[in-house]
Amino acid sequence: MDKTVPPGAAILLDFIRETEVGRSDRASYDVIYGHNQAKLPKPLTAMTYGEIVDAQAKWSKRFGSSAAGGYQFMRATLIDLAKAVHSISGTDRFTPDLQDRLGYRLLVRRGYPEFITGKISLVQFAENLAKEWASFPVLVSCKGAHRDLKRGQSYYAGDGVNKALVKPEKVEAVLEEILEVARRPHEVDSEAEPLETRVPFPTPKPPRKPVRKSGRFWTWLLTAGGTIVTALKELNLVALDWRVQIAILVVIVGFAVYAITSMPAVRGALGLK
Numbered sequence: 001m002d003k004t005v006p007p008g009a010a011i012l013l014d015f016i017r018e019t020e021v022g023r024s025d026r027a028s029y030d031v032i033y034g035h036n037q038a039k040l041p042k043p044l045t046a047m048t049y050g051e052i053v054d055a056q057a058k059w060s061k062r063f064g065s066s067a068a069g070g071y072q073f074m075r076a077t078l079i080d081l082a083k084a085v086h087s088i089s090g091t092d093r094f095t096p097d098l099q100d101r102l103g104y105r106l107l108v109r110r111g112y113p114e115f116i117t118g119k120i121s122l123v124q125f126a127e128n129l130a131k132e133w134a135s136f137p138v139l140v141s142c143k144g145a146h147r148d149l150k151r152g153q154s155y156y157a158g159d160g161v162n163k164a165l166v167k168p169e170k171v172e173a174v175l176e177e178i179l180e181v182a183r184r185p186h187e188v189d190s191e192a193e194p195l196e197t198r199v200p201f202p203t204p205k206p207p208r209k210p211v212r213k214s215g216r217f218w219t220w221l222l223t224a225g226g227t228i229v230t231a232l233k234e235l236n237l238v239a240l241d242w243r244v245q246i247a248i249l250v251v252i253v254g255f256a257v258y259a260i261t262s263m264p265a266v267r268g269a270l271g272l273k
Contacts, residue, residue, distance in 0.1 A: 002100035008182040009112060013103045015174050017070040019135050019166045024070075029096040033065035033072065044069055049098075050090030053078050064161075069094065071103040072133070081105060106132055115175075116182035122175050129171075130155035130164075136171060137164035 001010045018024040021031040030043045037044065044052060056066035056075035066075040073081075081102055082088050092098060104112075110128040114120045120128075123139045130136040131145075137152045138144070146158035156162040 002097040002104075005100050005104045006182075007184070008116060008178040009104050009107055010100075011181060012107065012112075012174065012178055013071070013100060016103065016129075016133055016136075020072045020133060021070060026096065029070040029094075029099050031068075031070065031072075032059065032063065033067040034063050036063045039063075044094050045096060047094050048090060049078070049082065049088060049092045049094055052094055053082075053090075069099045070096070071099060071106065073099075073102065077106070078102075116179065122172065122179075126168075126171055126175060127155065134162035135165040137166065137168045139168050139172065 001013065005013065014024045017028045021028050021035075023031075029045050030037050032040070032044065040055075047055075052068055053075060056068060056078070059066045059068075059075075067073065068078075082090070085102070085105060088098075110132050111120050111125050115122070115125040126136070126139045127142065130138050134154050134156045136154070138149050138155055139151060141148070141150050143149070144153070144158065145156045149155070149157060152164060152168045154162045154164040157164075
């Protein structure tokens with residue numbers, strides 16, 4: 001599996017390959033529709049992106065479908081992905097790693113980031129997967145592409161070609177496993193292509209000290225008290241008019257109160273912002 005694919009998505013892509021082509025090993029990346037890969041002049045993984053898209057134009061008539069690779073990419077899908085992923089060139093070899101990256105791109109389109117962050121349900125994500133891969137079943141009764149569906153049927157049931165190849169219980173189990181893996185930090189720390197919905201892990205704030213344990217609070221309090229006492233002695237306030245005494249004391253006390261209440265611990269204790 002390509003190293004840029006997040007762990008949870010890697011589990012799902014392995015499961016998709018096994019469901020789509022019947023195997024998840026290295027050879028799974030060379031499979032074409034109907035397992036007709038032996039009829040090709042060379043393996044898919046030895047061909048370039050451009051060569052495969054060109055060849056797929058004839059596969060629908062020759063083999064019944066243009067589906068190619070471990071994720072059974074249709075010709076229209078590969079053309080569309082090449083337009084969306086500008087780093088892809090027609091001369092790039094259709095390697096397993098490239099197929100994994102393209103498969104992951106399809107998962108993102110179908111709501112993988114929203115699924116692991118809880119924005120869409122497991123049932124909805126499963127239906128999205130069933131729309132992309134016909135071998136996957138829907139998990140509840142719903143309207144399909146061609147008719148009303150029951151749980152366990154392919155989204156494309158009724159077209160005379162497609163049917164679900166895996167039980168809904170198995171899909172549910174795999175998706176639940178993926179949610180478990182996705183909750184681990186490495187799922188969002190992956191070096192995969194950026195996802196708008198990656199979830200940052202909050203950094204806990206250090207606990208705030210109670211006011212009674214704040215050394216700064218007691219320092220300011222004692223300093224303020226000492227300043228008032230010193231002022232009374234030095235200025236000989238008792239000889240001044242009582243109104244002047246009050247004014248001086250108000251100024252001194254005001255500065256002391258401002259200094260103390262400016263401390264974060266005190267402001268928190270007082271409910272100030």
